[in-house]
Amino acid sequence: MLQIRMLTALLLVAPAVMAQDDLSKMFGKDSVSRGPVIATFKSTRIINGQSNETLKKGELDFRVAHRFGDLGGEAGGSKTFFGIDNSTDIRIAFEYGITDRLMVGLSRAKGSGNFSQMYEGLAKFKILQQTIDNRIPLGIAVFGNAVVxxxxxxxxESDAAYFDNFSSRMSYTGQVILSRKFGNILSLAVLPTYVHRNRVVHMDVNDMFAVGVGGRLRFSKRLALVVDYFLPFREQASKDYFEGRGVKFYNPLGVGLEIETGGHVFSVNFTNSTAILENQFIPETTSTWLEGQFRWGFNISRRFSLGGK
Incomplete structure (x- = not known):
């Protein structure tokens, strides 16, 4: 009789155990391994360039970016407290997550280069997310802005800042962001970029392509090294023309230390770019690291939840 009762209990328990095992496979390790890779980068930007990251739905990001003056060279040194007395560009922005994959934003930048007093509208969308099991090996996002x-x-009339109509005040950026995270230590991004400026001076180019690369090397839970670099493809005739007039263009390079402090992401960086917006720092960087014409700056991000989880 006891044996019959034990057999009956086993027959009742076995299906439940099997069902639990099936559920664990569905929602457990197998499900996790097919899930998206998170925190490829800790911020929506690396230093100058964009990262693949977007804001969560209902999340508001208040951002402040600042670039000081040259540390060295003729415009730097102790007389300007190594650039701290000067400011080449300042950007203040509000960015918002429409969905977990789509974010939009508005910003005001001081501007550096041919134009100043810049207003920017932007959007970024995640097309694909890298998965833990590498079935999708790359993250793909697209970014675009319009600046006036x-x-x-x-x-x-020959000045870049001569505006005969409203469209002369406009410029645009389109960018594809290819990203991959390697374990929990290293993240890399490649950023093919297109910049169009409606108004340029003689022998400058309205349309410019560039390729950016960026990376994040994690030291600890809250500390990482970030780097980005852009290679603009300017026509040789344009380079020669401006060099003949004492203006030489350089490739923007940024190196920084990223610190996460709860709701804040704080980046202290050094870059030869004087401008913050892609519309300016990609085609108009005329400062070089080799002559001390780089500056320290910072990016601050503070996020607020306005709804959702």
């Missing part, structure tokens, strides 16, 4: 300057028009 509100500065007073020059009265000299």
């Amino acid at each position: 300057t509100s500065m007073k028009s020059s009265t000299v």
Whole structure:
């Protein structure tokens, strides 16, 4: 009789155990391994360049970016407290997550280069997310912005800042962001980029392609090294023309230390770029690291939840 009762209990328990095992396979390790890779980068930006990251739905990101003056060279040194007395560009932005994959934003930048008093509208969308099991080996996102300057028009027609109509004030950036995270230590990104400026000076180019690369090397849970670099493809005739007039263009390079402090992501960086917006730092960087014409700056991100989880 006891044996019959034990057999009956085993027959009742076995299906439940098997069902639990099936559920664990469905929602457990197998499900996790097919899940998306998270935190490829800790911020929506690396230093100058974009990362693949977007904001969560209902998340508001208040961002402040600042670039000081040259540390060395003729414009730097102790007389300007190694650039701290000067400011080449400042950007203040509000960015918002429409969905977990789509974010939009508005910003105001001081501007550096031909234009100042810049207003920017932007959007970024995640097309694909890298998965833990490498069935999708790369993350793919797209970024775009439209920028308008509100500065007073020059009265000299040959100046870059001479605006004969409103469209002359506009510039645009389109970018594809290819990213991959290697374990929990290293993240890399490649950023094919297109910049269009409606108004340029003689022998400058309206349309410019560039390729950016960026990386994040994690030291600890809250500390990482970040680097990005852009290679603009400017026509040789344009380079020669400007060099003949004492203007030489350089490739933007940024190196920084990223610190995460709860709701804040703080980046202290050094870059030869004087501008913050892609529309300016990609085609208009004329400072070089080799002559001390780089500056320290910072990016601060503070996020707020306005709804959702």
